[in-house]
Amino acid sequence: MHIPDGFLNTATAAATYVVSAGGVGYSIKEANKKLGEKHVPLMGVMGAFIFAAQMLNFPVMGGTSGHLIGGALAAILLGPWAGALIMTCVLIVQALVFQDGGITALGANVFNMALLACFAGYYLYRAVVSLMGENRTGTLVGGFVGAWASVFVAAIACAIELALSGRVPLGVALPAMAGVHALIGIGEGLITAVVLSFVMATRADLLQLQKV
Amino acid sequence: MKLKWWHVGLLIALGLALISPLASSWPDGLERVAEDKGFIEDAQDPSFEIIPDYVFPGVGSEALATILAGIVGTLLLFGLSYGLAALLKRREA
Numbered sequence: 357m358h359i360p361d362g363f364l365n366t367a368t369a370a371a372t373y374v375v376s377a378g379g380v381g382y383s384i385k386e387a388n389k390k391l392g393e394k395h396v397p398l399m400g401v402m403g404a405f406i407f408a409a410q411m412l413n414f415p416v417m418g419g420t421s422g423h424l425i426g427g428a429l430a431a432i433l434l435g436p437w438a439g440a441l442i443m444t445c446v447l448i449v450q451a452l453v454f455q456d457g458g459i460t461a462l463g464a465n466v467f468n469m470a471l472l473a474c475f476a477g478y479y480l481y482r483a484v485v486s487l488m489g490e491n492r493t494g495t496l497v498g499g500f501v502g503a504w505a506s507v508f509v510a511a512i513a514c515a516i517e518l519a520l521s522g523r524v525p526l527g528v529a530l531p532a533m534a535g536v537h538a539l540i541g542i543g544e545g546l547i548t549a550v551v552l553s554f555v556m557a558t559r560a561d562l563l564q565l566q567k568v
Numbered sequence: 569m570k571l572k573w574w575h576v577g578l579l580i581a582l583g584l585a586l587i588s589p590l591a592s593s594w595p596d597g598l599e600r601v602a603e604d605k606g607f608i609e610d611a612q613d614p615s616f617e618i619i620p621d622y623v624f625p626g627v628g629s630e631a632l633a634t635i636l637a638g639i640v641g642t643l644l645l646f647g648l649s650y651g652l653a654a655l656l657k658r659r660e661a
Contacts, residue, residue, distance in 0.1 A: 357598045362612035384656065391657040396650060401577035403649030408584035408642045411622055411634075413592040420600040421592035438653075445648050454622055454641060455614040514598060523607045532605060536597040559573050 357425070357507075357514055357537070358450065359465055361458030365521040372517065373463030379471045380444050386437035390568040395434065398562060402430050403442050405551075410446070414543050422540030425469050425510065428477025428503035429548045433555070435567030436478040443470035464517050468510040477506035478567075492556060495563070496549045503548035504541035511537030578646055585638030588622070589631035 364372075391399075406426035413421035426446070431439030447465050450456040457465045481502030488494035515533035519526035555562055595603060602608040619625065619637045627633035 357596065359598065360611040361614065362610045363602070363607070387653070387656045389658070391653055393657060396653040396657055397572070397574035397577075399653035400646045400650030401574050401581065404578055404581035404642045404646035405584070407645040408581040408588070408638060411588040411591055411638050411641075412584060413594070413596060415592045415594055416597075419594050420597060421594040422597055423591070441652065442649050445652065446645060449641060449644055449648065453618045453644065454637070455617050455620040456622070458612070458614070511597065518607075523610065524605045528605055529601070532601040533597070536600055540597050562573075 357465075357469060357510060358447075358457030359461040359468075359514065359517070361460050363458070363521065363523055364461050364464055364517060368517050368521045369460050369463060371463075372467045376444075376463045376466040376471065379440065380466065383437040383441045383444070387441055387568055390435075390566060391438065392566065394565055395438065395568065398434060398565065399438065399442060402426075402434065402439075403445055406430060406442065407446050407449070409547065410450075416536070416539045416543065420536060422507075422537070422543055424544055424547050425473050425507055427469055427473030427510075428481065428499070428506040428544070429551055431474035431478035432481050432499055432502060432548070432552065433562065434565070436474045438568035439474035439478065440470045443474060464514075468513045468517075472513055473506035473510045476509040477502040480505045492553075495552055495556065499548045499552040500545035504538075504545040507537050507541035507544045508534065511540075578642075581642050581646070582639060585642045586635055588638040589634045 409424040409426060413423045416422045427439055427443050430442045444466050447457060447470060451459050451462050481498040484498030484501050485494045488497060511533040515529035518524050518529045622634055622637040623630060624633040624636035627636060
């Protein structure tokens, strides 16, 4: 869902840059307050894992693929602000080094896939866990639901940005983006649940780290 | 040196980079919508390229070039997010 240069008009690109800069600035403040020694290696591993996993596009239907975003996973393990920080690192490297996602569109991509994805994923996960209990089932179902929703919400934001930029009417962009990403979100949900299950089986204590 | 959990985590990420040539090359969700709705042509070429499209330049085999790009990016992201976290973490008294 990385928006390339050329899709957004100046106003939309500038507005999302301003909002994202504020969000990332606040993430840095929160991280500075709450990150402890134990978070550091997990931050490194999450950044590496999300970058690598994002390369692995999986087919979702004839002629269309999707890949993990990872914002929900990072936010569930580390908290939404720390998750947004990692996602921002991934998106910056992808734009600057790999020419995936435009540099003028970086603000929008950070807004959709770092800020929105992490917060939607994290709070839906928390909601499901508080309903189903802090157990294995609650964590896995919450992880799936949060991850699915993170992709869906990011896709809706992306559709709105495209429409605001005059690229395509909202009535066209919204169902198209929401429809295909509802499918891609299933992949996001499954991968997130598998990783959470692996973490619970091997290092369950990592799930108990203070959320940032 | 004893293998710590996060060494294993990094190895798993590098393992994913190794299988990256298996990824589907079909357009992703946004590219699909842009093609179907007729605005894919509006995408501009990047103003500079370093490792465009996850293919390491100057490598003959595309699979190898993809793996190399994946390893470079995975290590870069590990260093960047680890470094940022180490910089930001609370100072322990």
